[in-house]
Amino acid sequence: MSSLGKSVRLFLADGTPGGLVTAEIMNWTGHVIAAPRSDLGVLLKRPEASRTGVYLLLGDDPDVTGGTLAYIGEGDDVGKxxxxxxxxxxxxxxxxxxxVLVLTSKDANLTKAHARFLESRFIVIAREAKRAQLANGTTPPLLPxxxxxxSDMEFFIKQAKIVLPVLGVNLLRNTATRSTPSTPDPSSQSDASPEFALTVKGANATAQEVDGEFVVRQGSLARPEWLGTSLSYEKLRQQLEEDGTLVLTDDGKHRVFTRDVVFASPSAASSVVLGRNSNGRLEWRVSGTTTTYGLWQGRHIEQADGDS
Structure with a gap:
C-alpha cells in the first residue's frame, strides 16, 4: 500500500519560478526559503533571515560535469x-x-544548539548520500x-528531506532500497519497485527504481571499457571511472560499482553498464523473470485502464 501523501505549500514571492520561493509542510514548524544569489538582498530583508537556522549554499562543481558543489552552515542569525x-x-x-536555501522554524524555537545539531547531521547525511561535493572542510561534532x-530535530530533518527535493535540491536524498516482495510479481499492484537485473557477457548488474530515480547498486559489474560510439553516455561513463565509482577488477574483466549510483534514466544506466548506447527499457529485466522494465512500468497504465 502507498504511504500517506504530504502537502507541500510553495509560494513564489515575486510570481516567477526562478525567484525567491518559500516552502512549508502542513503541521511542520519548519520553514524553507530558496533564492538565487541575485535575489540575496530580497531574502536578507525577510524576518526569517534574522532567525536561528541552517543554510545551504549551492553551485556548480567545476570538477564534475553537471555536478553540485555545496556548503552547509548554521547561525544564530543566518543572514549575517x-x-x-x-x-x-x-x-x-x-x-x-x-x-541559497535557509531552513528556520516558524515558531522561532530553534536554538543555537539545535542549529549546530542540524548542521552536523546535514553534513553527515550529505556525505553519505554522495549527491554533491561538499565545500565543508570538516564535520562538526554532534552536540549532545x-x-x-x-527526536524533534530528527523529525525536522525528515521533513527537510521531503521539502528540499521538491525545490530541486537532492543534497540529502538517499537511495535506500525499497521493500520488495520475495517473489517478484509483475502483475502486482504494489507501488514498490522490484529488483532489476542486466546480465550479459561481461556485465552483471542490479538496480531498483527508488522515488522515481533509477539506482544501480553497489557491487554491480560493468564491462571493462567503452565499446560504442562517442555519445554523451561515454562522458558519463568516463566521469564515473575517474571519480572512483567504476573500478577495474583485479582480473581486468569487469568494472565494479563501488557505490550506489543514481541515473537519469534506465537507458543511461544500461549504457554505462554495457559500455555502449542501449535501450534500458528493454535491457533491464525484473530479476528472475523475462519481464522488461518497460513492461513492468506499463502495468500501471493497464491497471488505470482497468479501474476506469
Whole structure:
C-alpha cells in the first residue's frame, strides 16, 4: 500500500519560478526559503533571515560535469553568516555558489544548539548520500541534546528531506532500497519497485527504481571499457571511472560499482553498464523473470485502464 501523501505549500514571492520561493509542510514548524544569489538582498530583508537556522549554499562543481558543489552552515542569525559568504574570497567569502536555501522554524524555537545539531547531521547525511561535493572542510561534532530535542530535530530533518527535493535540491536524498516482495510479481499492484537485473557477457548488474530515480547498486559489474560510439553516455561513463565509482577488477574483466549510483534514466544506466548506447527499457529485466522494465512500468497504465 502507498504511504500517506504530504502537502507541500510553495509560494513564489515575486510570481516567477526562478525567484525567491518559500516552502512549508502542513503541521511542520519548519520553514524553507530558496533564492538565487541575485535575489540575496530580497531574502536578507525577510524576518526569517534574522532567525536561528541552517543554510545551504549551492553551485556548480567545476570538477564534475553537471555536478553540485555545496556548503552547509548554521547561525544564530543566518543572514549575517550568508552576508559573510557573499563577500569576495580574499575577504573570507565564497565565490562558487549561485543559490541559497535557509531552513528556520516558524515558531522561532530553534536554538543555537539545535542549529549546530542540524548542521552536523546535514553534513553527515550529505556525505553519505554522495549527491554533491561538499565545500565543508570538516564535520562538526554532534552536540549532545536532551532526548526529546533529538527526536524533534530528527523529525525536522525528515521533513527537510521531503521539502528540499521538491525545490530541486537532492543534497540529502538517499537511495535506500525499497521493500520488495520475495517473489517478484509483475502483475502486482504494489507501488514498490522490484529488483532489476542486466546480465550479459561481461556485465552483471542490479538496480531498483527508488522515488522515481533509477539506482544501480553497489557491487554491480560493468564491462571493462567503452565499446560504442562517442555519445554523451561515454562522458558519463568516463566521469564515473575517474571519480572512483567504476573500478577495474583485479582480473581486468569487469568494472565494479563501488557505490550506489543514481541515473537519469534506465537507458543511461544500461549504457554505462554495457559500455555502449542501449535501450534500458528493454535491457533491464525484473530479476528472475523475462519481464522488461518497460513492461513492468506499463502495468500501471493497464491497471488505470482497468479501474476506469
Amino acid at each position: 553568516r550568508i552576508r559573510i559568504h557573499n563577500q569576495a574570497e580574499e575577504k573570507g567569502g565564497k565565490d562558487f555558489w549561485n543559490r 541534546l536532551p532526548e526529546a530535542d533529538v
